[in-house]
Amino acid sequence: MEKNKIDVKELLHSMISASKDVLKKEWKQVAPVAELQIKNILHNIEQIAVLKINGKITEEQAKLHLTIQKESFKTILLSFEGIGIVTAEKTINAALHTVKTTINKAIGWRLL
């Protein structure tokens, strides 16, 4: 990679593959939204780089900016992870509810 230049495609690829690793099963479901959000963050990172290259901000300021973007990315991933867990919980409980209903119906009174 050339100095002072960000390879956006490479960065996008790295961020998407990191997200896939974290989200695993949920990735397919959230991919379109996640990719859009990752692109927004990348756009912000590019702008930070431009500010730094043009001498508008110092290295220390650039690092603080990058921290803000990094934490935003983390929050987005956590949100998808949480939504995935909610979906899993709903699925399991719906299955258990079916078992409950079937057993209660079979024995004629409310056992479960």
Next chain:
Amino acid sequence: MNIHIRFFSLSAFLVFLFSCAEVKLIQEYDAVSNNKINLVYERSTKFFTKLKRNVGLPENKYEKHIDFYDDIQSDIHILETRTKAIDKSVIVQKQITALDIQIKSLEQLHKKGFVSKEEIEIIQSAFDQSIAAMLKLQVALKNKNN
């Protein structure tokens, strides 16, 4: 032998009955936390709007915005304490920690001064994405039992 079989059957049945109870993998929805996140969003939006309007003016000096940082850090502290008391709230707790780091970084940048409207927009965009993600999870938690 018979007793053993009976005991095993009874145990298996009890395990089965127990497994039919509701499973809880993540915290329940908490309206107070949701309202606090909305409040943080409202405060930060007003703050960024003012900053963008006053770029280059003395009104943007850090010293004139200390109240904002005090208020928002109190909100985050309340959110942290509240979610820690809620069972299985690790994900929301991690989100609040991330937001706290963002606020602290913003404060440090503010102390150094903002150079342009674009610089403020970059930060606002990250904040908006974070808070939107937090609210998205809150909506999912709210709809969990529907």
